[in-house]
Amino acid sequence: MRETLLFSLLAAFAASANERFFAAEVMDALEVKTVPAGPRDPVWKEAHPKTHACAAQRSVRLNDKAANAELGRDVPTTFSVRAAATDTELAVLVEWKDPSKSMVSKLETASFGDAAAIEFPLKFGGALRLPHVGMGDDALPVAVYLERATEEGPVTSTFVGGGFGSLTRARFTVRGAMDYDAEHETWRAMFVRPLVDGDSALTQGLVPVGFAFWEGGRSERGGNKYISSWKFIRLSKYRVDEALLARVSWGYGLGDLGDPIKGKQLFEVVCMACHWTEQKRIAPVGLAPDLSGIGTYQLPAYIKESILTPSEVIVHNLHLNRVYDKSAAKDKNGAYPNQTLYSWFSVGPDGKRASKMPPFAHFTPQEVGEIVAYLKTLDGVLR
Amino acid sequence: MSKRQLAMVMDLNKCIGCQTCTVACKTQWTNRNGREYMYWNNVETKPGAGYPRGWESMGGGFDSTGRLADGQVPSRTGDYGVPWDYNHDELVRGAAFEPQSEPRVGPNWDEDVGAGEFPNSYEFYLPRICNHCSNPGCLAACPRGAIFKRDQDGIVLVDLARCEGYKYCIAGCPYKKIYFNPKLSKSEKCIFCFPRIEKGLPPACAQQCVGRIRFVGFLDDEEGQVYKLVTKYKVALPLHPDAGTGPNVYYVPPMSGPKKFDKTGKPIEGSERIPLEYLESLFGKDVKPALDTLHAEVERRKRGERSELLDLLIAFKQEEMFRLPKPAQPAPQKTTGAFKLPVIQG
Numbered sequence: 001m002r003e004t005l006l007f008s009l010l011a012a013f014a015a016s017a018n019e020r021f022f023a024a025e026v027m028d029a030l031e032v033k034t035v036p037a038g039p040r041d042p043v044w045k046e047a048h049p050k051t052h053a054c055a056a057q058r059s060v061r062l063n064d065k066a067a068n069a070e071l072g073r074d075v076p077t078t079f080s081v082r083a084a085a086t087d088t089e090l091a092v093l094v095e096w097k098d099p100s101k102s103m104v105s106k107l108e109t110a111s112f113g114d115a116a117a118i119e120f121p122l123k124f125g126g127a128l129r130l131p132h133v134g135m136g137d138d139a140l141p142v143a144v145y146l147e148r149a150t151e152e153g154p155v156t157s158t159f160v161g162g163g164f165g166s167l168t169r170a171r172f173t174v175r176g177a178m179d180y181d182a183e184h185e186t187w188r189a190m191f192v193r194p195l196v197d198g199d200s201a202l203t204q205g206l207v208p209v210g211f212a213f214w215e216g217g218r219s220e221r222g223g224n225k226y227i228s229s230w231k232f233i234r235l236s237k238y239r240v241d242e243a244l245l246a247r248v249s250w251g252y253g254l255g256d257l258g259d260p261i262k263g264k265q266l267f268e269v270v271c272m273a274c275h276w277t278e279q280k281r282i283a284p285v286g287l288a289p290d291l292s293g294i295g296t297y298q299l300p301a302y303i304k305e306s307i308l309t310p311s312e313v314i315v316h317n318l319h320l321n322r323v324y325d326k327s328a329a330k331d332k333n334g335a336y337p338n339q340t341l342y343s344w345f346s347v348g349p350d351g352k353r354a355s356k357m358p359p360f361a362h363f364t365p366q367e368v369g370e371i372v373a374y375l376k377t378l379d380g381v382l383r
Numbered sequence: 384m385s386k387r388q389l390a391m392v393m394d395l396n397k398c399i400g401c402q403t404c405t406v407a408c409k410t411q412w413t414n415r416n417g418r419e420y421m422y423w424n425n426v427e428t429k430p431g432a433g434y435p436r437g438w439e440s441m442g443g444g445f446d447s448t449g450r451l452a453d454g455q456v457p458s459r460t461g462d463y464g465v466p467w468d469y470n471h472d473e474l475v476r477g478a479a480f481e482p483q484s485e486p487r488v489g490p491n492w493d494e495d496v497g498a499g500e501f502p503n504s505y506e507f508y509l510p511r512i513c514n515h516c517s518n519p520g521c522l523a524a525c526p527r528g529a530i531f532k533r534d535q536d537g538i539v540l541v542d543l544a545r546c547e548g549y550k551y552c553i554a555g556c557p558y559k560k561i562y563f564n565p566k567l568s569k570s571e572k573c574i575f576c577f578p579r580i581e582k583g584l585p586p587a588c589a590q591q592c593v594g595r596i597r598f599v600g601f602l603d604d605e606e607g608q609v610y611k612l613v614t615k616y617k618v619a620l621p622l623h624p625d626a627g628t629g630p631n632v633y634y635v636p637p638m639s640g641p642k643k644f645d646k647t648g649k650p651i652e653g654s655e656r657i658p659l660e661y662l663e664s665l666f667g668k669d670v671k672p673a674l675d676t677l678h679a680e681v682e683r684r685k686r687g688e689r690s691e692l693l694d695l696l697i698a699f700k701q702e703e704m705f706r707l708p709k710p711a712q713p714a715p716q717k718t719t720g721a722f723k724l725p726v727i728q729g
Contacts, residue, residue: 063524064554065442065453109563110458165526222549223526321523326449332603333388333537334629335517336449
């Protein structure tokens with residue numbers, strides 16, 4: 001009797017972790033015969049919208065004065081997503097509020113366009129981890145679909161990405177549409193892609209998808225953008241991969257995360273030697289990723305894994321030449337060498353890259369849960 | 384960063400602001416394909432706001448610790464200036480002569496304005512190209528690594544296949560000498576006429592300079608005039624060395640010119656028309672020793688003695704001002720006409 005009770009309690013516990021994960025991160029794709037014709041197609045009304053949060057990308061810092069001035073004025077920002085799927089195609093509709101319509105100008109050099117992008121991992125499923133949400137990583141690239149508003153109409157481009165600075169134009173099949181609703185001050189962008197496009201197959205029950213937004217009025221382009229964490233589209237025709245689900249849903253169970261206040265204390269003692277948050281900055285800028293918005297754009301599972309096995313995902317800093325070593329001698333042409341302190345990885349004799357962050361595998365699961373709980377509170381908004 | 388470094392020296396005492404360099408560059412590179420508004424070479428009057436207007440206060444470069452500093456992207460309408468036209472067609476119908484759009488700013492907007500009160504006002508010309516810096520701010524700023532410095536000569540170029548037109552390079556350049564091409568949606572800049580360099584020819588701006596103010600050569604070529612002016616005599620100085628990028632265009636600072644006048648119109652002995660502090664704000668603390676050297680050499684020449692430095696600056700022979708390796712293979716000979724004359728063998 002007792003054993004049965006314990007078993008059913010555990011089952012309830014597990015079910016609730018999955019339920020919480022599904023409620024927070026997963027949206028159902030509407031099954032349709034043909035994908036909606038455009039962002040205003042009434043068919044979209046039948047698809048259930050899901051609202052998600054996004055935050056200004058802070059992991060790497062860029063050098064535009066106007067864009068960086070805006071970073072200090074972040075407000076909690078959300079967007080809504082709908083998905084629809086046929087047997088062969090997937091359509092994703094994103095909507096976000098934007099009181100000012102900004103377009104890339106044909107003449108003005110200091111103009112920037114509103115834009116949205118979605119990304120899918122090129123490979124996912126099984127016990128495979130997800131690519132880094134910041135446009136993938138060395139080992140696991142992503143396919144990126146971008147739509148940007150210009151004076152000559154929206155422009156859709158596709159890329160393959162393997163981390164910051166690596167984005168490269170690549171030909172993926174996509175139909176894009178972008179539409180500004182002046183009455184509701186809302187952009188709608190629709191992306192339609194085949195479920196299977198060359199090596200990129202989305203034929204699974206849970207399809208990871210990431211989102212990015214650019215507000216041209218805030219001089220946003222490139223790395224100055226708002227991003228979400230990995231979200232998931234539920235394709236009901238396909239089986240949910242239990243191994244993937246188990247890996248990415250960590251942190252949604254009741255016992256996974258601990259006390260964020262204890263986590264904050266631990267974080268400030270250990271992690272702040274290198275990392276920044278919006279509230280507190282001790283380390284020099286650029287020594288390690290700025291974690292100001294990490295709670296919004298990383299899943300708890302990723303944060304946990306990067307504490308325990310940081311070398312599994314190598315995150316690149318921007319160009320190494322951004323900081324040079326002024327204490328070193330100039331070369332014969334008057335150039336200072338780069339300050340390698342700001343490279344976030346080292347390359348071993350075997351050519352393998354290792355994160356400069358040491359693994360914190362000695363943390364107890366409780367301590368890890370506490371730190372993750374604290375980092376999940378960091379949404380990049382200055383309070 | 385590169386194995387060797389090409390450099391240019393410009394003697395500001397001889398620049399007459401004729402813009403022949405500007406036109407040479409524009410007709411060669413920037414009169415088409417979205418580059419129309421750009422001046423890879425421009426000549427501006429100093430003191431003045433320059434081109435783009437106010438570029439010296441738009442940030443970029445490196446701070447005192449060697450870290451890339453934030454900067455601005457200039458606006459085409461507000462800072463570079465858009466050409467305007469006049470209502471010529473309406474004049475015959477009796478309209479008043481006026482511009483069709485409000486002229487607000489343009490390249491060389493404040494030509495010959497300068498500073499100071501008459502009769503003691505002062506100005507000089509400052510020709511500017513990309514400085515092909517030793518630690519380029521544009522290169523450091525590009526998140527995509529699309530900007531590179533050539534190993535063989537240190538020329539800084541944009542890889543247009545990698546460029547996505549983010550304009551962080553423009554914010555990162557303290558000289559605002561990299562431009563956004565709105566037609567291609569990519570950044571473009573002075574290429575130091577590298578196709579000419581590869582043929583052993585100087586950049587078009589230097590070749591065409593009527594005042595022969597421009598010297599071109601490798602910094603480590605001890606026989607070259609560039610080396611002598613920069614390293615041996617130390618009379619050629621980089622512009623805004625405080626921006627921390629190690630610029631490789633060097634300027635012989637302007638000597639002060641006529642003395643200032645007092646209220647009665649008599650010259651004031653020992654007065655300097657161009658304030659030293661102003662020159663130091665442009666070229667750093669080495670201006671004083673450079674000017675002292677120049678004045679000492681002028682005095683030496685006045686005494687009838689020889690001066691290698693002044694001979695260099697007079698630029699007797701243009702070909703000696705440019706020390707560039709000639710290409711190993713001669714360029715294919717052009718044939719004139721479609722038919723070759725038959726070779727008659729006797």
